[in-house]
Amino acid sequence: MQAPVTQTAPARETAPGPAGRPGAGQVIVTRAVTRSFPMGDTVIRALQGVDVTICRGEYVAIMGPSGSGKSTLMNIIGCLDRPDSGEYWLNGTPVAELGDADLAALRNREIGFVFQTFNLLARADALHNVELPLIYAGVGRRERTERAQLALEQVGLRERMRHRPAELSGGQRQRVAVARALVTRPSLLLADEPTGNLDSATTADILALFDELHRKGNTIVLVTHDPAVAEYAHRAIRLRDGRIESDTPNPRKGHG
Amino acid sequence: MLFAEMILVALQSVRANLFRAFLTMLGIIIGVASVITMIAIGSGAKAAVDQQIDQLGASVLSIRSGSFMRMGVAQGGATLTIKDAEAIARDAPSVIGVVPEIAGQLQIKHGNRNENLRVAGVTANFPEIQGYTIASGKSFTKADDASRRPVAVLGSAVGGKLGTNAAAIVGQTIYIKGIAFEVLGVFEEKGSTGFRNVDEQVWIPFFTARYRVFGTEQLDSISAQMAPGSTVERSIVEIERVMRKQHQIQPGKDNDFSIADPRQFFNVREAAANIFAILLAGIASISLVVGGIGIMNIMLVTVTERTKEIGIRKALGASRRNILLQFVVEAMVLCMLGGAAGIALGAGVTTLIARIAGWNMAISPTAVLLAFCFSAAVGLFFGIWPARKAARLDPIEALRYE
Ligand SMILES: Nc1ncnc2c1ncn2[C@@H]1O[C@H](COP(=O)(O)OP(=O)(O)OP(=O)(O)O)[C@@H](O)[C@H]1O
Ligand SMILES: [Mg+2]
Numbered sequence: 123m124q125a126p127v128t129q130t131a132p133a134r135e136t137a138p139g140p141a142g143r144p145g146a147g148q149v150i151v152t153r154a155v156t157r158s159f160p161m162g163d164t165v166i167r168a169l170q171g172v173d174v175t176i177c178r179g180e181y182v183a184i185m186g187p188s189g190s191g192k193s194t195l196m197n198i199i200g201c202l203d204r205p206d207s208g209e210y211w212l213n214g215t216p217v218a219e220l221g222d223a224d225l226a227a228l229r230n231r232e233i234g235f236v237f238q239t240f241n242l243l244a245r246a247d248a249l250h251n252v253e254l255p256l257i258y259a260g261v262g263r264r265e266r267t268e269r270a271q272l273a274l275e276q277v278g279l280r281e282r283m284r285h286r287p288a289e290l291s292g293g294q295r296q297r298v299a300v301a302r303a304l305v306t307r308p309s310l311l312l313a314d315e316p317t318g319n320l321d322s323a324t325t326a327d328i329l330a331l332f333d334e335l336h337r338k339g340n341t342i343v344l345v346t347h348d349p350a351v352a353e354y355a356h357r358a359i360r361l362r363d364g365r366i367e368s369d370t371p372n373p374r375k376g377h378g
Numbered sequence: 379m380l381f382a383e384m385i386l387v388a389l390q391s392v393r394a395n396l397f398r399a400f401l402t403m404l405g406i407i408i409g410v411a412s413v414i415t416m417i418a419i420g421s422g423a424k425a426a427v428d429q430q431i432d433q434l435g436a437s438v439l440s441i442r443s444g445s446f447m448r449m450g451v452a453q454g455g456a457t458l459t460i461k462d463a464e465a466i467a468r469d470a471p472s473v474i475g476v477v478p479e480i481a482g483q484l485q486i487k488h489g490n491r492n493e494n495l496r497v498a499g500v501t502a503n504f505p506e507i508q509g510y511t512i513a514s515g516k517s518f519t520k521a522d523d524a525s526r527r528p529v530a531v532l533g534s535a536v537g538g539k540l541g542t543n544a545a546a547i548v549g550q551t552i553y554i555k556g557i558a559f560e561v562l563g564v565f566e567e568k569g570s571t572g573f574r575n576v577d578e579q580v581w582i583p584f585f586t587a588r589y590r591v592f593g594t595e596q597l598d599s600i601s602a603q604m605a606p607g608s609t610v611e612r613s614i615v616e617i618e619r620v621m622r623k624q625h626q627i628q629p630g631k632d633n634d635f636s637i638a639d640p641r642q643f644f645n646v647r648e649a650a651a652n653i654f655a656i657l658l659a660g661i662a663s664i665s666l667v668v669g670g671i672g673i674m675n676i677m678l679v680t681v682t683e684r685t686k687e688i689g690i691r692k693a694l695g696a697s698r699r700n701i702l703l704q705f706v707v708e709a710m711v712l713c714m715l716g717g718a719a720g721i722a723l724g725a726g727v728t729t730l731i732a733r734i735a736g737w738n739m740a741i742s743p744t745a746v747l748l749a750f751c752f753s754a755a756v757g758l759f760f761g762i763w764p765a766r767k768a769a770r771l772d773p774i775e776a777l778r779y780e
Contacts, residue, residue, distance in 0.1 A: 202693055203774040222698045230695020241690045241777055245390060257383050258695035302694070 144211045149310060149341050150176040150199055155208035156364075157194050168194040170364040171208065178309075181332075181342045181375075183352035186361035192345045193238055193314055195361070199343065200235045200312045201225050212310075230258050234308030236316040238345070240299040242287040248274060249283040252302045259306060273301040276331055278324070292319040300328055304335070311335060314345045329354050380700065381707075388708035391680065392715065402676040403716030405669020406756060410720025410749045411727060412662035414741060416655045417748070418728040422739030423651030429738075438507060439613055440638045441466070441600040441621065458597035458635065460588075465624050466600060470616040472608035477504040480587045481598040486580060487553035488540035495536065497554060497580045498598070499587020505531075505565070507603045510576075515548040515563025523583035526590055530559040534567040535577040554582070555591055610639050666752065669716065670760035677709050677764035688768050689776025702762075702769035709761020710754050717753030721746055 144151040157169040168191045176182055184192050197203040198210060201217055210217045212228065220228070229235070234255075242251045252270040261269070274283050277297035287295050296319045303311060311332065317325040333354065336342050344355060352358050356375040360367040392399045443458045463478040480499040485492055502520045505512065518529045530552060537547040544564045551558050559582065568576050582591065604613045614637050621635050681688070688701055696704075725741050732739040 197774050200693075202777070226692070226695050226697035226700070229693060235693060237693075237777070241686075241693065243687055243690055245394065245687075254691070255694040257380060258691075258697075258700060260380065263382075 144175070144214050146214075147178045148175055148211070149178050149180075149213055150174060150343070151209075151211040152195075152198070152205075153209045155195075155198060155205040155210060157191075157198065157203065157206050167364050169198075169205070172361075172364070172366055174359065174366070174369075176341060176343065178341055179336070179339050181336045181354070181356045182344070183355035183358045184343060184345045184361060185347065185349075185352055185358055186367070188347075190361040191364040192361055194364075196235075196312050196314050196343070196345060200233050201228050202235070226258070230255055231306065232309050234303035234306060234311045236296075236299050236303045236311075236313035238314040238318070240287070240295045242295060242298055242302075244287055247284050247286050248279060248290065248298045248301075251287070251298055252283075252305050255302060255306045269305055270301075273305040274298070276304065277301045278327060293321070293324060296320060297324070297328070300331070304331065307335075307340075309340050311340060311342045311344075313342070315347070316344065317346070317348070317351055325351065381703075384704045384707040385711060387704060388711040391684075391708060392712060398676065399712060399715070402672050403669070403712060403719065405665045405672050406713050406716030406753050407669075407720040407723060409662050409664075409666035409669050409756075410717045410753055411724035412658045412665065413749045413752065414721055414724025414745055415727045415731070416658035416662060417745040418724070418739045418741050419651060419658070419731065419737075420655045421742065422728075422732065422735075422737040423655075425739075426735075426737045427651075437604040437606075437608075437610065437613075438509075439602045439604065439610070439617065441602060441617060442598070442636050442638065443596075443634065444636060457595070458600060459595050460584075460597065462621060462624050463597065463600045465620050466602055466617055469620045469623075470602070470613065472605050472613045472616055473602045474605045475503055475507050475603040477501050477507050477601040477603075478584060478597050479504075479599045479601065480584065480592050480594065480596070482592060484554055484580075484591070486536075486540065488542070488547070488550070491539075491541040493536075493539045495539070495578055495580055496574070497582060497587070497591065499582050499584045499591065501584045504581065504601070507601055510565045510568070512563050513566040514545050515561070517563055517581075518583050523585050526586045527583060528554075528557050528559045528586060528590070529562050529583065530554070531563050531565065531581045532561060533565055533575075533577040533579045535575070536580060537564060539578065552580075554580070557590060614639075666756055670713075670756040673709055673712055673757060674760040674764060676712075677705060677761055678767070680708070681705060681764050681768040684768075685771060685776045685779040688771050689773050689779065692771070692773035693777060698769040701771075702765045705765030705768045706758060706761045709765065710757035713753040713757030713761075714750065717750050720753070721749055724749070 152172055152174045155169055155172045156167070158165050158167040160166075172191075172195060174195075184195065186192055194203070198205055199212075201212065201220075204218065213232070217225075243254070246254075249267070249270050252273050253266050256266040256269060271280060271283065274280050277300050279294060279297050279301065282290060282294060287298070290298065296316065300313070300316055303313065313332070317328055320328065329351065332342055332344070342355075344351070346352050353372065353374065355372060357369070357371050359369045441458065441462070458478075460478050463476045466473055467476040477500050481496060483494055484497045486495050486497070502518055502523050504510070505517050512531075513534065515531075517531045518527070522529050532544075532547065534544050537544040540547065540552065542550070547561050548564055550561050552561060553559070588595070602613070602617060604610070617637055618633065622633065625634055627633065691701065728739055728741055731737070
């Protein structure tokens with residue numbers, strides 16, 4: 123099963139050289155990205171030189187064993203964390219050069235992030251949680267509420283919108299997190315284990331939403347342990363020990 | 379709208395920790411209440427003093443013998459006479475009227491009652507110049523004075539002291555040094571002014587006092603009324619010049635008389651009120667600073683407690699500025715709530731003091747606005763550092779915080 127570290131994605135050919143910039147249509151370009159965490163005397167190398175290129179409209183599943191660096195990579199891609207070394211371009215812009223206000227705008231307008239640990243505001247109800255990104259986007263109260271309600275409806279939680287996270291089940295919380303990521307209609311959806319707590323029926327519903335978003339031309343990166351979930355994606359990247367182990371297209375989905 | 383969210387979050391946070399918020403606000407509450415009370419006392423005391431000065435009537439200077447005063451008693455041996463009074467009236471241009479006054483404590487008899495009261499012999503123009511208003515009956519006339527008639531006008535409390543009351547004593551007879559005096563009228567109550575209670579005083583015509591009661595030329599004092607528009611300083615210079623000439627005081631020698639502005643008695647009361655106000659200002663500034671530090675402390679705690687929330691908000695698109703503003707707003711909301719409570723408390727204390735002191739103290743809108751702005755400023759000043767701390771948190775580290 124040890125697949126070679128392939129560079130099968132067509133975009134790889136137009137990857138930036140040392141001085142070059144990523145080509146058009148390349149949403150995510152990382153080059154030799156590393157990230158490590160000092161833990162007492164030792165250093166945990168979560169990412170040890172990751173090169174990924176993801177083009178606009180791609181649907182990519184990131185897989186790999188626990189602790190292989192998937193969430194760490196997602197955080198960097200989502201502009202929440204910065205690599206220790208290496209480069210990262212988002213939509214052709216070197217993220218390292220962006221200031222705080224630009225980063226905030228990027229996280230708010232371009233990226234929808236579903237956290238592995240949900241990260242909902244404990245004190246706010248589901249509706250307000252979903253409204254949050256719209257608040258920072260400056261969307262007016264009425265439109266905000268309408269859109270948040272719609273997003274909650276899409277994940278089947280409309281009747282739970284006045285519940286706080288503590289009053290929701292794990293799966294329901296996860297769906298609130300998905301609704302919050304979708305509500306801004308982000309061009310790039312980053313979902314870290316978005317169906318980890320869901321039964322197969324709800325999982326299918328959520329993945330149908332992702333499919334729809336994908337059909338509309340949005341880019342989706344999804345972390346999962348579940349091969350059935352990965353089947354929805356058009357390409358699978360496998361991580362192991364902070365390195366890309368394999369990067370293969372999904373034969374059943376014919377990419378391009 | 380983002381601002382609305384910030385206020386909402388701030389209020390939620392206050393509600394979630396109501397008691398803690400109250401304790402935090404206590405310093406601000408006391409500080410603002412002190413500011414409100416302080417301003418009200420300052421203006422109330424000033425208003426009370428102004429009112430009493432108005433009651434004094436026209437601007438009047440008081441001339442006494444001796445070079446200085448001790449407890450209202452002239453020290454030194456020089457004497458004032460009616461000639462001095464006449465000279466002042468004649469030669470000091472800014473003086474438009476004088477009242478010479480002979481006075482002393484005397485036994486007053488009425489029926490079987492006996493009271494030791496101050497009796498003042500004055501010219502008939504004294505009510506106008508010294509600011510007395512007749513409550514019932516009338517005062518004596520120039521003619522009464524010239525013919526040395528035994529008539530008297532009483533202060534409002536004298537009737538009561540003599541076993542009857544202010545209205546009933548008019549027309550009755552009182553005895554001063556065995557002479558029967560007809561009571562012509564009673565003045566309105568004036569309240570204690572300075573060291574002497576004029577409500578317990580008896581006035582008789584000057585010449586009656588001079589020749590039939592006291593038998594002396596020596597005046598207790600001369601009241602000189604100043605022309606409208608002339609300054610106290612100018613009148614004092616003029617009177618001093620006339621008096622030095624009258625008393626033939628050589629240049630370089632000290633005056634054997636003193637000139638006083640009765641208003642200065644009130645300065646003492648105003649000063650007392652001012653000292654109280656300064657004390658309150660001290661309390662106010664100390665508690666505002668302490669309160670501000672309390673706010674800062676609790677905001678630091680809040681920022682730590684809500685690290686995760688900050689991480690979430692940043693991940694969803696809140697900029698540093700948004701977070702900074704949110705926590706500054708929260709500190710300010712905390713302070714302004716404290717300010718509002720302080721204004722209410724200050725209003726209560728002010729009403730209480732007004733009732734006890736009998737002052738007409740009003741809480742001015744300016745004071746309320748000032749106090750409110752002040753508490754907002756305290757919130758801004760002491761909230762900005764914790765807010766900066768919150769704004770600078772790294773999103774991913776904040777998210778990982780449990
Ligand atoms: N902030 C941190 N401090 C210390 N170590 C960290 C930190 N974040 C991640 N790590 C370590 O980095 C490695 C990769 O973590 P990461 O969360 O990316 O794994 P993952 O692939 O998402 O795992 P899972 O499938 O269990 O979610 C792990 O060994 C983890 O312990
Ligand atoms: Mg993970």
